Amino acid sequence: MAIAKVMLVDDEVPFVETMTKRLSKRDLHIVSAFSGQEALERLDKTRNIEVVILDVKMPGMDGIEALKEIKKSHPLVEVVMLTAYATVETAIEGMKLGAFDYLMKPCDIEVLLSKVEEATAKKRKHEDKIIEARMKEITSRRI
Numbered sequence: 001m002a003i004a005k006v007m008l009v010d011d012e013v014p015f016v017e018t019m020t021k022r023l024s025k026r027d028l029h030i031v032s033a034f035s036g037q038e039a040l041e042r043l044d045k046t047r048n049i050e051v052v053i054l055d056v057k058m059p060g061m062d063g064i065e066a067l068k069e070i071k072k073s074h075p076l077v078e079v080v081m082l083t084a085y086a087t088v089e090t091a092i093e094g095m096k097l098g099a100f101d102y103l104m105k106p107c108d109i110e111v112l113l114s115k116v117e118e119a120t121a122k123k124r125k126h127e128d129k130i131i132e133a134r135m136k137e138i139t140s141r142r143i
Contacts, residue, residue, distance in 0.1 A: 002029035004120040005048050009039040009066065010055040010082070019053075026113055036061030040069050049077060051100075051119045053112070056083035056090060064093055071098045076126055078119035082107065 006028050010016050013034060020030045031046055033039040036058055043049055052070060056063035067079055081094045084105040091102045100119040103112060 003027045004116055005029045005031070005050045006116055007031045007033060007039060007042065007046075007049045007052045009033045009036065009052060009058075009063075011035060011058040012055075022109055023113070023116075026109075028113075028116065035059070036063065036066030036069070039066055040073070043070065043074055043077065049074075050123050051116050052077055052079045053082055053116070054079050054099075056081055056094070057085050064090065064097065067094060067097050067099055076123055078123050080112070080115050080119055082112075 003026070006023065008016055008019055008023070008030055009032075010019075011034055016032050016034065020032055023030050031042060031049060033042050036054075037060060039052065039054070043052075054063045054066060054070075058066075061069075063081060063083070067081070070077055070079055075098075078100040079098070081091075081099045081102045082105060083090070083102075094102055100122065101115050103115065
């Protein structure tokens, strides 16, 4: 069983292909997308994605805009922003919009893997709390 189900979003095809191979070898299930719009479409079709690794600078819909849309339609999905062109303003904006963390390219694969594991644990904890709350609601109706 995979450690996490991850979507990797970047317009640089060689980067996505290389990272997909490297992360798959570390027991992550990787779904790839090459634009913000494609990521949103694939998220709608693939409901079990837990973490999105999202490039900030992409043509068309950039990472910040994609992050906004992901959080609107999939609020429990955690997003790790990844960029080679970080600015403090972009990092702050991404964190305000709900990004789990913000990493610079090139990043150490073990650091990225650690962030994905932390983000996955956070998402699963939120899901468990939601299930627990629903169970309490259902059982309280019977009393």
